[in-house]
Amino acid sequence: MPPLLAIAFPNIDPVIVQFGPFALRWYALAYVGGLLLGWYLTKRLVTRPGWRITPEDVDDLLFFITLGVILGGRLGYVLFYNLPSYLENPAQILMVWQGGMSFHGGLIGVLVAMWWFARSRRVPFLDVADAVAAVTPLGLLFGRIANFINGELYGRVTDLPFGVVFPNGGPEPRHASQLYEAFLEGLVLLIAVQWLALRPRTPEDRGLIGGTFLFGYGLARFLVEFAREPDAQLGYLMGGLTMGQLLSLPVALVGLWLILRTRRAVRPA
Known part of the structure; x- marks a missing residue:
């Protein structure tokens, strides 16, 4: 029996509505909602002085970004998290409805899409990157909440009073790491970039x-x-770190380099 202080999982149905074989899921709605709301806010953002891309450019950019997110996210999961299994069953790579997306893979896909778009439109890559980065936390916020609703990507076992007993996580209360990420990667980061x-x-x-x-x-x-509970097929890797941590380190370092680069640019001579 779980401790008395544990929080029961709310048990929200991952399927919003279903018509025969068609099912609308919270996870799919998070992707669609994040992309469309991000598209709307970006169109408004680039009308402000100083931006080198236009609202019409943003319409076309949405298509490139969508491809980058889906293809990069799926291939990233296959390569970074479960390659041996997919090599044995390559047809499952196309079965995206069964789950398995990687943010870091999606990031690589989006970077490639932005580079291609900037090159084809002859606009500065960093203008495109800044515009996309200004709204990306929205997608992370929605996506992590959807992960929580699905009862997936839960945290490690905890004795803290706000631990949650997940349906597929055993009887012990666990960190609601999806909501931690929704708060930090989503809400806090959205406020900062906006x-x-x-x-x-x-x-x-x-x-x-x-x-x-x-x-x-x-x-x-x-x-x-x-x-967060590490992926079962990977466990802990070099230095006791997880794959997510190893992939996040270079992301943070590149971000820090870009910040320092802009600070040097505005420093008086």
Whole structure:
């Protein structure tokens, strides 16, 4: 029997509505909602002075970003988290409805999509990156809440009074690490990048929003991973770290480099 202080899992149905074989799930709605709301906010953002991309560019950028998120997220999960299993059953790589997406893979996919878009439109890559980074935490916020509703990616066992007993996590209360990530990677990071995005923009600021997002995400993910249950097929890796932590370190370092780069650019000569 779980401790009296444990919080019962709310047991929200992952399926919002179903019509025959068609089912609308919270996880799918999180992806769609994040992309569409991000698209709307980005169109408004780039009308402000100092941006080199237009609202019409954002319409086309949405298509590239969507491809980057889906293809990169899926391939990243296959390569980083479960390659041996998918090599034995390659057809399962296409079965995205069964779950298995990697943020770090999605990040790589989005970076490639942004590079291709910036090159084809002859606009500065960092302008595109800043615009996308200003709204990406929305998708993370929605996605982590959907992970919680699905009862997946839960945390390690805890004796703290706010531990949650997950349906597939055994009888022990666990950290609701999905909600920790929703708060840090989603809400807190969204406030930070939006504050930067709404300030008057100068050429020297290019890369600051993107750098803040990368550094903030990498740091938040690295810290929350101490409370998150590692993937069963991987466990703990080098130095007792998880795959999520090892992948987040270079993300944070690149973000810090971009922040320091912009700070040097505005320093008086």
